[in-house]
Amino acid sequence: MKKFVIIGLVLLSQVAFAQRKAAAPVVKEALTQEAYDEWKSITFRQLTPNGQHLVYTLNPEDADGKVLFQNLGRNTEVGVDRASNISLTADSQHVIFLIKAQKDSLTHYRRIKKKKEEMPKDSLGIFNFQTQQVSKIADVKSYKIPSKAGGWLAYISEKMPENGEAEPKSKKVSDENGYTLVLVNLATGQEQLIPYVKDYQFDEQGTALLYYSSGTGEKQAGVYVQDLGSQTADLLMEGHSKYKINYLSFDEAGEQVAFIADTDTTKTLIRSPQLMYWKKGQAKASVLADATTAGVPSNWLISPNYNPSFSKDGKRLFLGTNPPPVVQDTTLLPEEIVQVEVWHWQDDYIYTEQNVRLPRERRKSFLAVMDLSTKKLTQLASEEISEIRLDEEGKAAFALGIDDRAYRMLRTWDISSFNDLYLVNINDGSAKQIAQKIKGNARLSPDAGFVYWYSSPDSSWYTYHVNSGKTTNLTKGLPVIFSDELNDSPEYPSSYNLAGWTVNEESILIYDRYDIWKFDPLGNQAPERLTNNGRENQLVYRYEKLDDEERFIDLSKALTLSLFDEKNKDAGFATLTPGSTTPQQLVKTGHRYNLLAKAKESDVMLYTKENFQEFPDLHVAEANFAKARKVTTANPQQSKYRWGTAELVKWLSLDNIELEGILYKPENFDPNKKYPMVVFYYERFSNTLHNHHKPEPIRSAVHRTMYVSNDYLVFVPDVVYKIGFPGESALNAILPGVTSLIQQGFVDPKKVGLQGHSWSGYQTAYILTKSNMFAAAEAGAIVANMTSAYGGIRWETGLARAFQYEKTQTRLGVSIWENPTRYIENSPLFYADKIETPLLLMHNDADGHVPWYQGIEMYVAMRRLNKPTWMLNYNGEPHWPVKRQNRIDFQKRMMQFFDHYLKDAPMPSWMVRGVPAIEKGILQGYELIESNDN
Secondary structure, three states, rough: EEEEOOOOOOOOOOOOHHOOOOOOOOOOOOOHHHHHHHHOOOOOOEEEOOOEEEEEEEEEEOOEEEEEEEEEEOOOOEEEEEEEEEOOOOOOOOOEEOOOOOOHHHHHHHHHOOOOHHHHOOOEEEEEEOEEEEEEEEEEEEEEEOOOOEEEEHHHHHHHHOOOOOOOOOOOOOOOEEEEEEEOOOOOOEEEEEEEEEEEOOOOOOOOOEEEOOOOOOOOOOEEEEOOOOOOOOEEEOOOOOOOEEEEEEEOOOOOEEEEEEEEEEEEOOOOEEEEEEEEEOOOOOEEEOOOOOOOOOOEEEOOOOEEEEEOOOOOEEEEEEOOOOOOOOOHHHOOOOOOOOOOOOOOHHHHHHHHHHHHHHHHEEEEEOOOEEEEEEEEOOOOEEEEEEEOOOOEEEEEEEOOHHHHHHOOOOOOOOEEEEEEEEOOOEEEEEEEEEEOOEEEEEOOEEEEEHHHHOOOEEEOOOOOOOEOOOOOOOHHHHHHOOOOOOOOOOOOOEEEEHHHOOOOOOOOOOOOOEEOOOOOOOOOOOOHHHHHHHHEEOOOOOOOOOOEOOOOOOOEEEEEEOOOOOOOEEEEEOOOOOOEEEEEEEEEEEEEEOOOOOOOOEEEEEEEOOOOEEEOHHHHOOOOOEOOOOOOHHHHHEEEEEEEEEEEEEOOOEEEEEEEEEEEOOOOOEEEEEEEEOOOOOOOOOOOEEEEEOOOOHHHHHHOOOOEEEEEEEOOOOOOHHHHHHHHHHHHHHHHHOOOOOOEEEEEEEEEEEEHHHHHHHHHHOOOOOOOEEEEOOOOOHHHOOEEEOOOOOEEHHHHHHOOOOOOOOOOOOOHHHHHHHHHHHHHHHHHEEEEOOOOOOOOOOOOOHHHHHHHHHHOOOHHHHHHHHOOOOOOOOOOHHHHHHHHHHHHHHHHHOOOOOOHHHHHHHHOOHOOOOOOOEEEEEEOOO
16 A cells, blocks of 8 residues: 655636726627637536535646636635546535647547557546645546445556566556556545456445456456455456456445356357356355346246346346347358348338447347345336336335237337336236336336326326226316427327426425426325416426435425526526425526526535526525525636627517517627627527527538627517418518518618528428518528428438428428328429529438538539539538538538628639539638629
8 A cells, every 4th residue: 555646736816706896998809700709608506515615627628727726615626637528526625637738649649640640648636625736646537436435445457467466568548458546535545446347336325346357377367356445456256358248246235246247268159148146255256147037938038238236125137138139140251141121011120220220129138037035037128118116215015017018010000009018026027017008108116105297198297006007197177288389289288397296205296387387196185286376477486406315305395496588588596494385486587597506514605697698607596595696607718708788579470470589680780780680590499598509510501699799680570380381481470570670770671581401491491482672592401392301310310201291390291102292392303493592401421410411402403403502411410410520511611601691791612613522521611702793
């Protein structure tokens, strides 16, 4: 044993916030693409359990970020660059994290083609809240800490062991041989080096460490458990270089261990894993189950792909089994193997979906349980009832079984298909059907006293009482509905979800559009509305779960609720005290509040607060949001840029429906000036009025902030749909919305653009066939021809596309054979000759949502009709550009396109002459052509 050494100390900033001085006034600039690199995101945030410190990250999108440790009492910060994989110890004493190599260095080494082993390695960082010091340890591959205790850390070092043990020179640290495991006592600094460890795991209370070592000359290979108090390590199972040991698992008390061992040293394709088990006090681990164990189905195996897990009380061990895999004849040469797909019209899943599901199917496990007192194994899942859902603690007498086999074919045209529900007896595996053809997500209550589900066909919540077998429709006959009141799709409306169950499963709390309702799950007591002013004031109340381990909602204590005002989109929080039905507002402002969390051992609350002007910085408050204050300023540079405002606007659609939308205006907006305007939309966005949009290269839409900073108006209208007429619905919603703004005098009617992607990309193309209102339009990933798209495939999932048209977003509501005219009339391709608007298309050749031949069909039509059209295809990219350089490119080209048609800017070269294939990836054609006739 030896002391670990503090290799480095980083004290980046220790700043008293109260002493910060206001910046001098500056002339504000318009945002440009170059500004993306200045903005940072808070991608990690967490309070210490005692609530005294805040840990958060500030990370730019494409550069090195940092983690910051803030003392909330002293208002001081310490920071470390390039931190990732951050964990806080349960005793509030330390933060553990990896430190990545510098991004610029990695890029440089890749550019000069350094080998993988020559690349810089990660380091480990350990921050001590008491000393405010950071220890750094080089060449660390991974680390773990106990989840519910402090004081211990284990990490894998990529360095060779330095413990003096003689080893053959050929044995190197590697994935095959293992690496050096370093066990650290964080209180004393003592270290223990354990060589050639391949896997390791703490128990959650930090009393023991389980690890598998490939061994040294002096230490037997095998699985060990080390008592962290006595520091004694016991060999549970002897190992071998060719053994495969996986899924090291403890029970909650840290007194039982399970893992999967494959001790067959041959290369057979049919493996025979064993479930190994050890209990404190036993000398060695023993085989608890293998293929010969009673209860394992005939000819089945123990699954190597299921992580064994103990019930909370440690009396049961859950494991996986599986039938033997179908394996290839290894004597065949590649040219002798027939490669053919046989598509059967009654396949459960169409072949494309089978291909996507194939990796999952190869690893599929069927749940079984071992009673650890009797050593009786009971198979719970089967090929008939393959999905088993347990109660939260794994202690109940019954599990929920789900069988969808009879309804799988329906997925081709009805994606939210049906299930049959079963109660599965944990003791003997017998199954009893309790419901048939349920369209909804059935679950067990926390203690498995009830099965409950929302049934979408009748928009009702149901419970099934396990003991009595009674099924109850909880919401039938009430004066309010518990399904989506704004549903405008052929599919049945979804629910508003639920808050949870109260103590002892006495009641279940379910949401309607606005309020929280309390239901007796047996249906014996009348339902009770807990929040009595939501619907009357269009206030949406939702329960905030502040304890991750909470199983039940305690109505004898005050409940923290979020609130959202549908009228003006203000938000905040409220409290509902026992005995009251009127929530007391704690805070309500013109902001969006999000990510509410509470310190585990104190009343300190952490949350974000944002609106269009304000970045979602972190705020803290005490109980009931007293003494609320902002504790981060992630992007102070925002003050040097022109921003804008967001306001709610209303109008009547051509169908006489009152609609809402958001109008974004430039900073220092002048109502006497006429502005160019871009219209962007996707179903309903008005509830996002107070969302912040930091500068970043988003993948598929105009960036609201970027455009208003450059003196555009951006209009985001809501669209309400009439089933069977999606294109017409968009037209009837958007055109009068634009007209209402033009009539106010500040929109240049000749300089209005339209932009949409995917679903709204389709509608954009449709609108262009019906209206010449727009001076230019960009449409990404469109469906141009619904007759060809209907029979296509969503290649990312392998699903047939028919369900979209018949049941979901496209909203045609019928099959193509029932009403072919509806498919033709809603297809822009057949009316492309009516388009007079210059059109920029974007459709990528690896699009897994909308087949990219849809974009090609539209492009070819416009080309044939000699209408101004460009199409961007980011090779190898999916439904939208993902790679940062491509996202930046798309945003740059789209703004150049709109600048030309809406601001009379010169055309860029790519619009004048394109970018020939011989120049692709070399010349981008961004340069503006001052003189052209286009």
